[in-house]
Amino acid sequence: MIALMAHLFRAAPFQAALAVLLGLASGGAAAAMAVLISRALQADLRSPTLALWFFGAAAAQMVLRILSETRLIALTQKVVLDLRLSLGQRLLATPQLRLQQIGRQPLLTILTRDIDAFAGAVQLIPLILGNVLLTLGCFAYLAQQDMGIFLWVLASLLLGATGFHLAERGPLHRLARLRGHIDDLYIHQRALIEGSKELQLNHRRGVQFLDRILGPAASSVAREYVGAMSSYVWVTNIGNSLFYLVIGLVLFGPTGLSGAELLSVVLILLYLVRPVAEILICLPPLRQSAIALGRISQLADDLPEGTQPAPEPMQPRVITLQGVTHSYRSDAEDGVFTLGPVDLTVRRGEILFLLGGNGSGKTTLAMLLCGLYAPDQGSILVDGVPLADAARPAYRQAFSAVFSDFHLFAHLPGSDDPGMRQRATDFLHRFQMAHKVRVENGCLSTTDLSTGQRKRLALVAAYLEDRPFYLFDEWAADQDPAFKAVFYNDLLPELRARGKGVIVISHDDAYFGVADRVVKLADGQVTGGAA
Structure with a gap:
């Protein structure tokens, strides 16, 4: 996500900063709601004022999240538009021999699929920022309620994050291989469309093309995708289960908390399950977008600047x-x-x-x-x-x-x-x-x-x-x-x-x-x- 944010801030610093601040504010409002719910469950703290604060926080969270997401949608499309036009200018400024060396299909894949992957992942940023701030707010409340439980939950998260980082190496490698297989698949799919007449005239050749060319290429994409995504499913679900393990230890362990305090802590932990799960779910598309952005940046570095002034046409004799x-x-x-x-x-x-x-x-x-x-x-x-x-x-x-x-x-x-x-x-x-x-x-x-x-x-x-x-x-x-x-x-x-x-x-x-x-x-x- 850091690479995506860096690209957005380079392209439009003010708009990116505004979208980020709105996303953080939305997460802060969601964290405030968690604290207010916890306090409202304590009978002696219920009051009309608390209710007003809660409904105000809920309204603020909704409005701020809508503003953050709509701002980011507009920013993303502006960045994507500039990216498409910039790459188009670079392509027109690139010698034909260099374009032939790169190949039509890799260029087409970068200009379509990779840019779309980048744009889709950027839409997840408000969700991630809001959930990160919500998690931080809930942790701050846990620290205020009981430092021991806070340290226990924090240690569990750090352990889970370390394990996730180690377990993610395999899926990341498979995602990189997947990107290469997609290039090959697109080449064969284009051949299927452009050569449909020839394949229809020769049924055996058409069957062989599907069985020996297109089929293996599609199978490679499916195999790498299933392998990478399945690994992420295992890792994310194991990470989510850590929260339930912590909740069980808090509920049934010798924490020394009273009933009201215990209820408040458990409620906060349950409230944290969703934002942490959403953050983990966002990681695969973020990783894919990072690979796509790397391919886009590599192409941009390989091609010359396309901003030269229009040449004055020669009139040779x-x-x-x-x-x-x-x-x-x-x-x-x-x-x-x-x-x-x-x-x-x-x-x-x-x-x-x-x-x-x-x-x-x-x-x-x-x-x-x-x-x-x-x-x-x-x-x-x-x-x-x-x-x-x-x-x-x-x-x-x-x-x-x-x-x-x-x-x-x-x-x-x-x-x-x-x-x-x-x-x-x-x-x-x-x-x-x-x-x-x-x-x-x-x-x-x-x-x-x-x-x-x-x-x-x-x-x-x-x-x-x-x-x-x-x-x-x-x-x-x-x-x-x-x-x-x-x-x-x-x-x-x-x-x-x-x-x-x-x-x-x-x-x-x-x-x-x-x-x-x-x-x-x-x-x-x-x-x-x-x-």
Whole structure:
């Protein structure tokens, strides 16, 4: 809980302090109620004044707890919102290679499950703070009633806390392992959803996937969760039983207390059972949230700051690659594929085709051209000037791209432009998509379409961006023959006529004549057409 509180106080010190003080005040009011109940049971102390104090304390406890919890709910959502946006900014500022190294699924798990676990655990803080103060208040009253019994109960609690700390090591280790198994399970669940068509076409393969892949992963999660939570159940229930042991010793042992005093002490001990039990019950989600917060903090430390000012877009006319190389892990015998060294010039007002077999380096070269990868060696010249690393974000703004593994956003670029809707609608008509999709409040009415139709919508977004250079990675592969001809014979020449530089990765040899130049790659080397 200390880590959670520290995070809240760093994010919003005043609001966190207010929520904590209200929670403590609520616990103080609950402790006062316990004392007042104990005194009211003594016949000679009953009075209307005592009744007023009791009902006042009950009302104060309710109001203070409501205020504490609602304040903390608002604070938690503010912190979670800031956390999501901060991580989003960091992700956008992170080089693509680093994002690929981390992996999509771990990133998605941290941005969803871990943040939700953190937010859920924070809601327990008022309950814990109130119960802690209630316990302290009851202990203070016990000390006033009988110091010997107070020391006995305190020793029992310290013994129980020590035993709990030792017994918790196993569950904590299992919770850490559980978090790793959850990553694996989410990966397989995503594969089940995205590959459902293939698994339905091959029943045996689907059964094997469930039995050998998804089933064991889900079993590992269930096993670790049951093991960790069962251990906590044992530990918390044994801890609760200590109170009943103490109550029994007070009731039946030689304490020397009178009937009224004995009743008062036993009542306080019974009153303590609930808050201590609630504190123990809160520990597992708190531990899980601590693990989640650790993963969130680790991700934030691994990613660069995302608060840089928006780069001023470049408007280059000529882009030149000189001796550019880029290496990455592959399935080759030595485990490394190297593109280059590449010498290549790309100009506005021309259409450049990139050709080559699978694994020849076409997409890697396109990523280098767009500035999404940085060269390992060599340099990129923008209108004759070497591109510095600091200028790479501004350089990327010169490109619009539709990659082969593109993501179609419902939100269209330039939605704050009053004329965007009409331009987008015109493009939808031109790309033969107006009967399927409308533009509503700057967004596409649907993206649930075939791959070819979704690519046309991605083309609409690229046209709306109106950048100096366009990159199309196997864009026509999913189009019908009629629109494929429109793309090559009409759209590409029109972009060239508008002074755009067009880079097309394609295998459509029937349309190679559309290109001004054709650059061929084989095994990472340019074999022709680079000038």
